[in-house]
Amino acid sequence: MEMMNTNYALEVENVSKNYADFSLDNVSFRIEKGMVMGLVGENGAGKTTIIKLILNAMERTGGDIRILGMDNIKEELEAKERIGYVSDDDFLLVNSNIKKYARAFAHVYKNWDQELFEKYAKMWKLPPKKRFSEYSKGMKTKAMLALALAHHPDMLILDEPTAGLDPVARIEVLDILREIVEEGERAVLFSTHITGDLDKIADSVTVLIDGKVTESMAIDQIEDKYAVIAGSLTSLDSLNTKLCIGIRRGTQNFEALTERKNLDRFKGVSVHTPNIENLLTFSIWGHRDEIVELGGENNNG
Amino acid sequence: MAKVKEQVKYNPKWSDVKRVNRARMDIVGRTSIVFTILFGVFLLLTTGVMLFSVFDDAKEFFEDGFQSVASIAFGGIFMALAIFAINSTLPFMRMAKNIEKQKAMLGGCVNIYETFMSMPIRKVSLFRQSFMYYCFILFVEIVPSIILNIIILLNPELRFAGGMVTIITIAAVAFSVIMYSAVFGIFGKSKVYTGVLIVFYILWMGSIFGFFDKFVMAKPLCAVAGIPCICFAVIGIIAVIAIEKLYIEKREMNAPWYFKEEKNV
Numbered sequence: 001m002e003m004m005n006t007n008y009a010l011e012v013e014n015v016s017k018n019y020a021d022f023s024l025d026n027v028s029f030r031i032e033k034g035m036v037m038g039l040v041g042e043n044g045a046g047k048t049t050i051i052k053l054i055l056n057a058m059e060r061t062g063g064d065i066r067i068l069g070m071d072n073i074k075e076e077l078e079a080k081e082r083i084g085y086v087s088d089d090d091f092l093l094v095n096s097n098i099k100k101y102a103r104a105f106a107h108v109y110k111n112w113d114q115e116l117f118e119k120y121a122k123m124w125k126l127p128p129k130k131r132f133s134e135y136s137k138g139m140k141t142k143a144m145l146a147l148a149l150a151h152h153p154d155m156l157i158l159d160e161p162t163a164g165l166d167p168v169a170r171i172e173v174l175d176i177l178r179e180i181v182e183e184g185e186r187a188v189l190f191s192t193h194i195t196g197d198l199d200k201i202a203d204s205v206t207v208l209i210d211g212k213v214t215e216s217m218a219i220d221q222i223e224d225k226y227a228v229i230a231g232s233l234t235s236l237d238s239l240n241t242k243l244c245i246g247i248r249r250g251t252q253n254f255e256a257l258t259e260r261k262n263l264d265r266f267k268g269v270s271v272h273t274p275n276i277e278n279l280l281t282f283s284i285w286g287h288r289d290e291i292v293e294l295g296g297e298n299n300n301g
Numbered sequence: 302m303a304k305v306k307e308q309v310k311y312n313p314k315w316s317d318v319k320r321v322n323r324a325r326m327d328i329v330g331r332t333s334i335v336f337t338i339l340f341g342v343f344l345l346l347t348t349g350v351m352l353f354s355v356f357d358d359a360k361e362f363f364e365d366g367f368q369s370v371a372s373i374a375f376g377g378i379f380m381a382l383a384i385f386a387i388n389s390t391l392p393f394m395r396m397a398k399n400i401e402k403q404k405a406m407l408g409g410c411v412n413i414y415e416t417f418m419s420m421p422i423r424k425v426s427l428f429r430q431s432f433m434y435y436c437f438i439l440f441v442e443i444v445p446s447i448i449l450n451i452i453i454l455l456n457p458e459l460r461f462a463g464g465m466v467t468i469i470t471i472a473a474v475a476f477s478v479i480m481y482s483a484v485f486g487i488f489g490k491s492k493v494y495t496g497v498l499i500v501f502y503i504l505w506m507g508s509i510f511g512f513f514d515k516f517v518m519a520k521p522l523c524a525v526a527g528i529p530c531i532c533f534a535v536i537g538i539i540a541v542i543a544i545e546k547l548y549i550e551k552r553e554m555n556a557p558w559y560f561k562e563e564k565n566v
Binding site: 044055057058059073074076077078080081083085087091092093095096100101102103104105106107108109110112114297 | 308309310311313315320323324325328329330332412413415416418419420421422423455503555556557558559
């Protein structure tokens, strides 16, 4: 694929990273400007590794990464000037406070907007002089969001921002993210294993399983391309089983994800519209060649 | 009328190193400044007392023996090392094998490093900022030993103390070069860094308890005090600066931020 298209906020092209016991295998996806992409996968699928590669924290084995048309290594400074990053593991020094961090950010970012930062801090009730050790996990996430947004980034990279949050904090953070996304000004890469977080936020989704991208598509296309089918086990035979992306099977019934073009190969099944969670979970089971029992254990298929 | 505090703004005239240093100071706050002043005062006292004693009555100073001279010298080095550790933006990565262990052991400096990683800052600027403070160690360690050698050179009556001055010079140069190599990633292994610190403490304590007193009287050691030791010290300083400018800064110019890579998904 041709690179350097400035209509894209992020272009990840055939990126590989090899470890002794894990590898990212030719990962490719693109995010258009102003669009929100969910990067979904189970824990250990390689989501954080991709983000660390985008930030030039790790050395890639192969491939290219462009942020807003800029090479993420050769033009690292210019690219990072336009990125806002929120980590799953907060990088806030426990003895410090958000006021001190804001001063540091103001020294480093050309476009730092102190008024905007103070607006967010006030709106999200972040005490400026309170130590981070006294902040809750939700407050720390909001603090990182305020710091990430106050220099007017064109792109946000969110690495599991809702991981470890209690339900109330998670809803609050998601509400904030929805507001940010609704502005529609910036592209967002939202990595998560909680697919429900992406509802009403994401425009597209990339599914990552064991270091490989199994699907990267617009949310609207999921229901156009796939369907969840449910029915009696008698509806399954050796031929149509192979057409399932993943199967969840009970003693008498089953659920499966398949492409809509194959629906006529399944008789007597009910057809449902899939969501992101269906796409992820059935893809994982299918990738591992497992047939998962409804409410039971996994069987190697 | 209430005093209005001026809002911090990006200053395009600042160098990257100054920017990194100020950002680090902003994040850490007064704590690092207070400790730097504290260790700095102790450092000035130890080094100042040593130099004052030498200039006041060099013979009496050297006759006190290796125990007192070495304990003052090692004490000064320790203070300088503490000032470096407090102010460096390098997280002493090699003390732990991977980023998770680094975070667990060294939360503070690793957190600052991770913050900088996501910001428009070059990794090499952190090395330059840290090297600025390392030069302080280099200065505090090696310059006093050069002064001691000059005094022996100027006063042949003090040649009897040449052994202790030679040992102090060798220890200072060796410690500076090895510590630099460990912290700035020449060796790349955590055990080298730990080993250097252990050897440093053994030498320090050994000198305080007088284990090396007889050894320092050896004639070959007395003979090389003076010009050979000064040359050795100067070569040590030049070597560290050359490695920094010609190797480390080139290596880190576009290098990825994480030093050690293990599975981190």
